[in-house]
Amino acid sequence: MQRMIGQPQFGLAHGLAIALISATVTALTGFSLPAQANPNSLCRGNFSGGTLTGEGTCTLPSGTQYQGQLVEGIFHGQGTLRFRNGFQCQGTFRNGRLQGDGVCSFGRQYRYEGQFQNGQRLGQGAIVLSTGTRCEGTIQDQQLNGTGACVYQNGDRYQGAFRNGRPDGRGALNFANGTQCSGAFREGQLNGFGTCIFPSGNRYEGNFRNGVKQGWGVFTYTNGTKLEGNWQAGELKK
Numbered sequence: 022m023q024r025m026i027g028q029p030q031f032g033l034a035h036g037l038a039i040a041l042i043s044a045t046v047t048a049l050t051g052f053s054l055p056a057q058a059n060p061n062s063l064c065r066g067n068f069s070g071g072t073l074t075g076e077g078t079c080t081l082p083s084g085t086q087y088q089g090q091l092v093e094g095i096f097h098g099q100g101t102l103r104f105r106n107g108f109q110c111q112g113t114f115r116n117g118r119l120q121g122d123g124v125c126s127f128g129r130q131y132r133y134e135g136q137f138q139n140g141q142r143l144g145q146g147a148i149v150l151s152t153g154t155r156c157e158g159t160i161q162d163q164q165l166n167g168t169g170a171c172v173y174q175n176g177d178r179y180q181g182a183f184r185n186g187r188p189d190g191r192g193a194l195n196f197a198n199g200t201q202c203s204g205a206f207r208e209g210q211l212n213g214f215g216t217c218i219f220p221s222g223n224r225y226e227g228n229f230r231n232g233v234k235q236g237w238g239v240f241t242y243t244n245g246t247k248l249e250g251n252w253q254a255g256e257l258k259k
Contacts, residue, residue: 077090100114156171168181210229237250
């Protein structure tokens with residue numbers, strides 16, 4: 022048995038980072054977006070025929086406040102919706118729902134800039150967390166699904182496919198220390214065939230399981246020496 026000393030394994034905490042982003046988004050935006058002011062709302066603005074049309078401000082019984090344009094009491098046009106917990110969204114409302122480009126934020130903890138459809142994050146968008154992590158790409162089902170990229174607070178960068186907010190599919194992860202890995206990701210970790218090139222110039226090509234060398238692979242040193250065979254838990258088995 023030969024043990025590779027000093028070569029990092031790739032458990033990839035970034036899968037967790039993306040999961041935390043998803044959890045944060047869900048927790049902060051799992052609200053029922055009011056489409057209009059109800060009879061118990063306190064509204065100020067231009068009333069016509071008993072309904073508010075034009076610029077106005079409405080405070081709902083829940084404490085949620087809308088400020089912007091309305092048509093017959095329905096949020097329609099440019100506006101800002103503020104919730105009691107500090108969460109707020111602004112952009113273009115159509116029949117009470119955010120439509121097109123908009124911004125949602127929760128203080129400095131979370132910020133989303135991108136496209137909306139019927140009040141849901143859908144299309145191209147960017148998510149920024151207070152930690153400094155920034156992700157952008159295709160948003161579906163309120164999460165990154167499709168092609169995207171993340172820059173993490175420690176300087177690591179991932180670019181490639183996402184599924185349910187996690188790296189999943191073909192992608193490349195460049196670590197701040199100079200290590201570069203690419204290959205098949207599943208649930209945020211290298212799973213399947215991949216390649217890692219280390220700052221020293223050494224490289225590994227082969228199979229991974231949960232970010233660790235597992236299965237057939239070749240480790241090549243800069244001097245040309247190669248270790249080839251079956252790997253288990255990051256170690257080469259004879």
